[in-house]
Amino acid sequence: MPVKNVKRAVSQLQIARAKFQPVLPNILKKGPAAVKAKAGKATKSVADQATVKKIFPNTYGLPEITFIKGNNAAACKKAVRVGVVLSGGQAPGGHNVIAGLLDGLKKANSKNKLFGFLGGPSGIVDNKLMEITPAIMKDYRNTGGFDLIQSGRTKIETPEQLAAAKNNLIANKLDALVVVGGDDSNTNACVIAEYLKQQGVDISVIGVPKTIDGDLKNKQIEASFGFDTATKIYSELVGNIERDVNSARKYWHFIRLMGRSASHIALEVAFKTQPNAVLIGEEVLAKKMTLGQVVDGLVQLIAKRAKAGKNFGVVLVPEGLIEFIPEMKELISALNDSLADNEAALAKLNTLAEKKEFVLSKLPKKLADLMRSLPSGIASQLMLDRDPHGNVQVSLIETEKLLVEMIKTRLAELKKSGKYGGKFATITHFFGYEGRCGQPSTFDANYTYALGYNAAVLALNKCSGYLSSVRKLTKKAQDWEVGGIPLTMMMNIERRKGKEKPVIKKALVELKGEPFKHLVKNRAVWAEQDVYVFPGPIQFFGPSEVTDVTTVTLQLEQGKKIK
Ligand code: FBP
Numbered sequence: 001m002p003v004k005n006v007k008r009a010v011s012q013l014q015i016a017r018a019k020f021q022p023v024l025p026n027i028l029k030k031g032p033a034a035v036k037a038k039a040g041k042a043t044k045s046v047a048d049q050a051t052v053k054k055i056f057p058n059t060y061g062l063p064e065i066t067f068i069k070g071n072n073a074a075a076c077k078k079a080v081r082v083g084v085v086l087s088g089g090q091a092p093g094g095h096n097v098i099a100g101l102l103d104g105l106k107k108a109n110s111k112n113k114l115f116g117f118l119g120g121p122s123g124i125v126d127n128k129l130m131e132i133t134p135a136i137m138k139d140y141r142n143t144g145g146f147d148l149i150q151s152g153r154t155k156i157e158t159p160e161q162l163a164a165a166k167n168n169l170i171a172n173k174l175d176a177l178v179v180v181g182g183d184d185s186n187t188n189a190c191v192i193a194e195y196l197k198q199q200g201v202d203i204s205v206i207g208v209p210k211t212i213d214g215d216l217k218n219k220q221i222e223a224s225f226g227f228d229t230a231t232k233i234y235s236e237l238v239g240n241i242e243r244d245v246n247s248a249r250k251y252w253h254f255i256r257l258m259g260r261s262a263s264h265i266a267l268e269v270a271f272k273t274q275p276n277a278v279l280i281g282e283e284v285l286a287k288k289m290t291l292g293q294v295v296d297g298l299v300q301l302i303a304k305r306a307k308a309g310k311n312f313g314v315v316l317v318p319e320g321l322i323e324f325i326p327e328m329k330e331l332i333s334a335l336n337d338s339l340a341d342n343e344a345a346l347a348k349l350n351t352l353a354e355k356k357e358f359v360l361s362k363l364p365k366k367l368a369d370l371m372r373s374l375p376s377g378i379a380s381q382l383m384l385d386r387d388p389h390g391n392v393q394v395s396l397i398e399t400e401k402l403l404v405e406m407i408k409t410r411l412a413e414l415k416k417s418g419k420y421g422g423k424f425a426t427i428t429h430f431f432g433y434e435g436r437c438g439q440p441s442t443f444d445a446n447y448t449y450a451l452g453y454n455a456a457v458l459a460l461n462k463c464s465g466y467l468s469s470v471r472k473l474t475k476k477a478q479d480w481e482v483g484g485i486p487l488t489m490m491m492n493i494e495r496r497k498g499k500e501k502p503v504i505k506k507a508l509v510e511l512k513g514e515p516f517k518h519l520v521k522n523r524a525v526w527a528e529q530d531v532y533v534f535p536g537p538i539q540f541f542g543p544s545e546v547t548d549v550t551t552v553t554l555q556l557e558q559g560k561k562i563k
Contacts, residue, residue, distance in 0.1 A: 022450070025479070075461055084101060084132070117149065221467060229440050234434070263321075284321065295406040
């Protein structure tokens with residue numbers, strides 16, 4: 001909630017940046033009344049079609065929508081009321097989604113109103129909301145964070161929660177709800193869209209693709225917002241560390257980077273900074289590597305560099321690595337099921353040690369032995385509560401420290417046998433929260449504004465069960481294309497909290513994709529030679545090649561050549 005009666009302190013950069021007017025795609029420039037929806041063919045889910053169709057009978061198979069020029073004044077005649085909710089982890093640009101949504105609605109009809117549900121989806125269930133007026137919005141344009149209405153991870157799933165959400169949406173006389181979230185939140189958006197249709201309630205639900213992790217993408221959705229800014233922030237920090245490493249030449253830095261399961265963030269930051277090593281979880285899984293093999297690979301690199309007199313380096317570790325090591329994956333999956341199956345019994349136990357012993361007694365011997373072999377801190381971190389969508393909270397598992405400990409042991413053995421004579425002084429870092437609320441880059445400021453504005457157009461066209469889509473993202477913002485993608489189109493069935501559930505398919509790093517191939521081509525040189533790159537901070541003013549360029553990942557995915 002905006003603080004009342006307190007003058008907010010703002011930085012000079014914020015004052016200057018507030019004047020930035022995001023560039024709208026040309027097709028949206030004349031407002032929602034000047035575009036009409038062109039529907040494509042009926043769609044199918046990416047997998048498990050029969051099951052997904054059964055669960056979503058009313059929202060399955062909808063056509064893709066593209067907005068084209070046309071007179072749609074009729075859709076803008078009646079004044080509408082729209083709700084917006086920010087769901088899940090923060091990502092730079094959330095405020096500009098709301099700004100775009102508000103501007104799109106007001107351009108269509110000055111009587112239209114926008115309401116923000118407070119604190120994430122729980123705000124819908126508890127009916128906590130505020131009107132977002134242009135005057136309130138003014139202070140939040142082009143800023144990072146979700147603090148205008150905050151966020152939360154509540155999943156609306158029980159019959160009581162769904163009924164409360166429906167009743168509150170009706171009581172507030174809303175015509176549409178816009179859910180800004182990642183794969184799980186948008187799955188939840190589709191559940192609500194389906195439920196409202198089943199109940200005969202004419203309120204549209206529209207999603208917006210958000211997550212710094214970059215894993216909500218597919219053929220239709222080119223990128224989630226926030227990935228561009230967050231990776232630029234982490235790259236600045238990693239570049240600074242590399243310059244320090246290259247100056248002091250005495251430490252190995254192990255840097256864990258956020259990104260939950262997928263390694264997109266680590267890969268993108270590696271492209272921008274060229275560290276000595278970057279682990280890619282998806283490669284570890286494909287090669288069925290054990291934890292010991294991952295460690296051995298790093299030990300070889302460290303020993304080789306030590307021979308060349310280089311007892312320093314930088315290693316990037318994706319936070320989801322642990323879930324990709326097959327033996328750990330098996331352990332985590334068994335823990336997920338065991339924690340879900342024994343919720344009541346575990347709640348009665350007081351200490352983490354007691355809970356750990358209880359769970360160990362339920363695991364197959366092989367997995368219990370593996371858990372016992374892990375440093376006690378890591379084993380405890382694996383036991384921490386899952387999020388409401390059933391995910392392990394990998395941001396709380398200190399994989400970089402686990403790797404350092406195991407490497408130290410191996411190096412000590414090598415030293416004893418005379419095969420290693422170097423020094424291994426380490427510093428560990430975790431970069432995650434530093435990047436989630438940064439001031440959005442120009443790309444993200446434009447992209448989020450367009451996503452929000454486009455969501456307003458989808459709402460006015462009564463498209464329910466759609467994700468706002470802005471495409472051709474490596475072109476200039478004015479040339480981007482806009483439309484809507486049915487949420488069910490992206491779904492498959494996955495195991496969550498011990499049960500089979502329909503969810504939007506997470507995009508992992510594709511080992512056959514151009515970004516990974518680019519890494520494979522370059523990583524041997526990065527390992528041995530110190531070809532670090534220092535990207536510096538995000539620039540908001542200056543030449544276009546410095547301010548506007550988006551991620552290397554997206555450029556490679558769209559066939560662009562990288563120098
Ligand atoms: P979303 O998927 O909701 O966008 O969240 C992304 C993320 O930043 C992950 O990278 C990270 O693992 C997680 O959120 C941490 O969230 P929390 O702070 O709620 O534990």
